[in-house]
Amino acid sequence: MSNLKLNETPVRTSKNFNINNIKLENVNIPKNIKEFHNTNILTQSSKVKIDENTSKCKLTYGLGEILTNQVNEQANKNLKIVIDNKIDEEINVEFLFDNNNLELTDNIEIIANENSKATIILKYTSNNNIEAFHNGIIRLNAKSGADLNIILVNLLNEKSNNFIAIQNALEDNSKVNYTIIDFGGKNSITNYYSNLIGNYSENSLNTIYLGRENQLFDLNYIGELRGEKTKINIEVQGALKDNAKKHFKGTIDFKKGCKNAQGNENEACMLMSDTAKSLALPMLLCSEENVEGNHSTSTGKVGEKELFYIMSRGFNVKEAMKLLVRAKFNKILENIKNEELKNNILYEIDNRLE
Amino acid sequence: MQDEKYQYKVNEIYGKEMTMSNKLLEIKDLYVDAEEKEILKGINMQINKGEVHVIMGPNGSGKTTTANAILNNPIYMKRNGSILFDGEDITNLKTDEIARKGIFMSFQSPEEIPGVSVTNFLKYAKNKITGEPIKIFEFKSELKKYMEELNMNPKNMERSLNVGFSGGEKKKNEILQMLVLNPKLAILDETDSGLDVDAIKTVSKGIEMFKNKDNAILIITHNTKILNSLKVDYVHVLINGKIVKTGKQELAKEIEENGYSKFK
Amino acid sequence: MSKTQINEINRNIYDIKNKDEYEFKIKKGLTKEIIEEISKQKDDPEWMKEFRLNALEVYNKLELPTWGPDISELDMNEIATYVRPKTKLNNSWEDVPEDIKQTFDKLGIPEAEKKSLAGVGAQYDSEVVYHSMKEDLIKQGVIYTDMETAVREYPELVKQYFMKCVPVYDHKFVALHGAVWSGGSFVYVPKGVKVEVPLQSYFRLNSPESGQFEHTLIIVEEGASLHFIEGCSAPKYNKVNLHAGCVELYVKDNAYLRYSTIENWSKNMLNLNTKKAIVGKNAKMDWVTGSFGSKISMLYPMSILNGEGAKTEYTGISFAGKGQNLDNGFKVIHNNKNTSSVVNAKSISKNGGKCTYRSLVRINETATNSKSSVSCESLMLDDISISDTIPVNDIRTDEVEFSHEAKIGKISDKAIFYLMSRGLSEEDAKAMIVRGFAYPISKELPVEYAVEMNNLINLELEGVIG
Structure with missing residues (x-):
């Protein structure tokens, strides 16, 4: 059992605000990672090259040295995905945790070559009643003109630990869209870093999270705009029940030289119990004049008027709440074109709101 | 383009009525780019004192570009040609210098300036234009008079310039500024668009109040509603960056009935 | 073409340097002996001396902040923490020594006193040199005096409130303040008394390589109201000066306090100031702050909304130019039902200056049905300046309405x-x-x-x- 201090923000603020990092007590970090066999890679396309020749991870931010080193030294799943062309079919990678596959340290490297296009789904699920451990790193390099759509789905149970560090480098005219469905884990800790180096590169990150019981979400999202006319858009929608807790740290950093860049950040948290807690630090850092940066945050209960309206149409409170949560999530869920996956997520929303 | 050809055009359009002393604005062979795209492709036009001119044309034909080019908006690039005002070359003057020479533009979408009240702004601008100190009492009563004529809510005077104004209020506010600043040439860029019948009447009334034999008006519009209540001397049809026809008020009628297709 | 509005004023009035004349200047540094000497010089009662020595111990234990601007250039061994001007406290400008009076004249203080203020306090270096208030307020029981007089004449009130709202262990510079504080204003507004015209204290630091550590303590009793204005400036020197003042405000049930600050310290000043208000039931605390001066500023006024229905508003602007790092903001803690906070913060950065808006909104479990809305706007005037927004929003219960908006851009x-x-x-x-x-x-x-x-x-x- 270890005590960990993870996920440092790029800029510190007062210690008393308890948001510069996340401290986890008594987390089971396995010393010797066992094997993991339940990986299912589904792709129809012959245009994608998948092998295990990943490089060593060097992360600008990351969750912390312990976790990064673990992936570098003990990864039990290496996955290098190289995309050379435009691929219409989704690339599906599924990891299923069960009694024989409890620990996963995955090192995923995605290289999207010039003008290529693809959708990649990474899905993590677990059987009930096991204590899974996931520590993964995803690195993505979008070469000029590449267009990538990444869907990351965390449907682990609420006893597991989920650690993910993401690092994206975007070259000229590239477009990278992330949709993150963050539902599972006793602790779900994510570090997301996008480096928009290329001119006209665009990154959008859309997340929905849903917390219940004693779940803890720590989201540390960082976008650095360096190229001219770059754009980043971070949209986070979440709901918290019971004693669930969420820390959202979102940083948009306009670096010198990112002329005419735009950055938007919107975070909304719906509190569904008086013991749920939302802590947020939406940062805008700016060293360039000719930019446009906006962020907005809102936190509160489900609107009583909305609730009343829905209930007046014959729904009970629980049903009405579900409907409203779904409504808030809907815009982000629209990014998922795979109907089966979407239904799976909708089922999970209903299930977790029970 | 050769001078001869230009001279021919001017004569053709204005005939014998043209006298040099009356000449207020003259645009010669104007080529203008916006965002690296060629918009105006050789515009010629002359406006004399006491005249009301109208530029009509479909969306994207270059109407707003013409207005902005006259005021030398830096985002538009003049590639060729010149603009003379009162006999003086103003082609490359700064916007504020042009304004102080006596050209006013009513904006299609006026900017919102938070924290600056309409009254204070107008006082300041009037002082800049006239170069004379403003007599507060006279200024306020003048303002009040114009606002009554324009059916404006007097409370708007203390509000921030255009902030939270409805579309109609913004347009009336532009006309109010025109009346207060009293330019020699007023350019009204789509001042009528998006307005209901009553508001158009009020705006027309403002224009009538402004008009006299020593000033001139250039109206830019894509519909003809406002022309029903205004006497117009010349109508220019602007299509794809060129003036394809100039005529009298009847030309506007013709466009109202048949649209622009025959000019394309 | 007229640019009169821009050329009319002159930085010089803030930059007038008087000769560094004083009656007493403590040697530089921060030791137990120095604190004891200050205490002796100020003729402290025993309890205050003990208080100072205890604060020094706390100071030595606490660490420098691990966040915000770099203040490593501050060397307490190079700062004289107590400089007593060559005059006592006066209640007539006539009695203030000529050069000091002239400084305040040029800053327009006596003039403003005549025109628009109900009372004025003026501090020069470490001591208040002038204090006066209108007769009718005295009759209504309002107390407005320098802090030293308050310690002497109203010991019970001072003991009850002094550094209770801002405890010495809050952070390192509060502890420093506790050890070396000198000067400042004490205001007591009795129950139900409405002070219609503002009171103003002006703080002037003239002495080089020194610090100003004034303590402002204001108690607005139930149903009373007050507008208090604080101004500050200093001439510019090459070496750093330090300002570590402390403002404690008690706004009792149904009371109202507005605290306005125009801060124009010179650009060699480290302004590490602490301001806090405790707000009672249905009371309201308004902060209005204009921050223009200082080399480095770390200033985050705080409202603690303890009473049911307590309200607070913060309206602030920072303007950072060349060589300035202004790290300002606001903190609010909602502790009771139906409380509300409104924040409207703006900043302007130019010529390589840096503005940071740093804040905390905490709505505790006990603060059901509370509201908070925050808006920050930053203007960048060129591409060599910096503007950061670092707000923390800590929401611990569901019956709340919280919203936060921020914008960065150019003209x-x-x-x-x-x-x-x-x-x-x-x-x-x-x-x-x-x-x-x-x-x-x-x-x-x-x-x-x-x-x-x-x-x-x-x-x-x-x-x-x-």
Whole structure:
């Protein structure tokens, strides 16, 4: 059992605000990672090259040295995905945790070559009643003109630990869209870093999270705009029940030289119990004049008027709440074109709101 | 383009009525780019004192570009040609210098300036234009008079310039500024668009109040509603960056009935 | 073409340096002996001496902040923490020594006192040299005096409140303040008394390589109201000066307090100030802050909404120019039902200056049915400056309405063109937009101060667009 201090923000603020990092007590970090066999890679396309020749991870931010080193030294799943062309079919990678596959340290490297296009789904699920451990790193390099759509789905149970560090480098005219469905884990800790180096590169990150019981979400999202006319858009929608807790740290950093860049950040948290807690630090850092940066945050209960309206149409409170949560999530869920996956997520929303 | 050809055009359009002393604005062979795209492709036009001119044309034909080019908006690039005002070359003057020479533009979408009240702004601008100190009492009563004529809510005077104004209020506010600043040439860029019948009447009334034999008006519009209540001397049809026809008020009628297709 | 508005004022009035004359200046550094000497010089009662020595111990234990601007250039061994001017406390300007009086004259203090204030306090280096209040307020039981007099004459009140709202262990510079504090104002407004005209204290630091550590303690009793204005300035020296003041405000049930600050310290000043208010039931605390001076500023006024229905508003602007790092903001803790907070923060960065808005909104479990809305706007005037927004929103219960908005950008080219089309030069157009940007803050100030603020804005704009 270890005590960990993870996920440092790029800029510190007062210690008393308890948001510069996340401290986890008594987390089971396995010393010797066992094997993991339940990986299912589904792709129809012959245009994608998948092998295990990943490089060593060097992360600008990351969750912390312990976790990064673990992936570098003990990864039990290496996955290098190289995309050379435009691929219409989704690339599906599924990891299923069960009694024989409890620990996963995955090192995923995605290289999207010039003008290529693809959708990649990474899905993590677990059987009930096991204590899974996931520590993964995803690195993505979008070469000029590449267009990538990444869907990351965390449907682990609420006893597991989920650690993910993401690092994206975007070259000229590239477009990278992330949709993150963050539902599972006793602790779900994510570090997301996008480096928009290329001119006209665009990154959008859309997340929905849903917390219940004693779940803890720590989201540390960082976008650095360096190229001219770059754009980043971070949209986070979440709901918290019971004693669930969420820390959202979102940083948009306009670096010198990112002329005419735009950055938007919107975070909304719906509190569904008086013991749920939302802590947020939406940062805008700016060293360039000719930019446009906006962020907005809102936190509160489900609107009583909305609730009343829905209930007046014959729904009970629980049903009405579900409907409203779904409504808030809907815009982000629209990014998922795979109907089966979407239904799976909708089922999970209903299930977790029970 | 050769001078001869230009001279021919001017004569053709204005005939014998043209006298040099009356000449207020003259645009010669104007080529203008916006965002690296060629918009105006050789515009010629002359406006004399006491005249009301109208530029009509479909969306994207270059109407707003013409207005902005006259005021030398830096985002538009003049590639060729010149603009003379009162006999003086103003082609490359700064916007504020042009304004102080006596050209006013009513904006299609006026900017919102938070924290600056309409009254204070107008006082300041009037002082800049006239170069004379403003007599507060006279200024306020003048303002009040114009606002009554324009059916404006007097409370708007203390509000921030255009902030939270409805579309109609913004347009009336532009006309109010025109009346207060009293330019020699007023350019009204789509001042009528998006307005209901009553508001158009009020705006027309403002224009009538402004008009006299020593000033001139250039109206830019894509519909003809406002022309029903205004006497117009010349109508220019602007299509794809060129003036394809100039005529009298009847030309506007013709466009109202048949649209622009025959000019394309 | 007129640029009169920009050229009218002159930085010189803030920069007048008087000769470094004093009656007593403590040697530089921070030791137990030095604290004991200050205590002796100030003729402290025993309890205050003990208080100071205890604060020094706390100071030595606490660490420097691990966040925010780099203040490593501050060396307490190079700062004299106590400088007593060559005069006692006076209640007539006539009795204030000529050079000191002239300084305040040029800052317009006696003039403002005549025109628009109900009382004035003026501090020069470590001691208050002038204090006066209108007769009728004295009759109503209002107390407005320097802090030393309060310690002597109202020991029970002072003991009850002094450094209770801001405890010495809050952070390192509060502990420092506790050890070396000197000067400042004490205001007591009795139950139900409404002070209609503002009181003002002005703090002037003249002595080089020294610090000012004034303590302001204001108690507004139930149903009473007050507007208090604080101004500060100093001439510029090459080595750093330190300001570590402390403001403690007690706003009792149904009371109202507005605390306005125009901060114009010189650009060699480290302004590490602490301000806190405890707000009672249905009471309201308003902060209005204009921050123009200082080399480094770390200042986050705080409202603690303890009473049911307590309200607070923060309206602030920072303007950072060359060599300035202004790390300012606001903190609010909602502790009770139906409380509300409204924040309207603006900043302007130019010429390599850095503005940071740093904040905390905490709505605790006990603060059901509370509301908070925060808006921050930052203006970048060039591409060598920096503007950061670092707000923390800590929401611990569901029955709340919380929203936060922030924007960063430059002056819109379209707006400049619009104003220029009305005859304003580019410089005038920019200045007008910047003044308009600051207007929501300047309109909250009494008119003379709004004028001063606009002048400061013009002064700051000079050079970039003047």
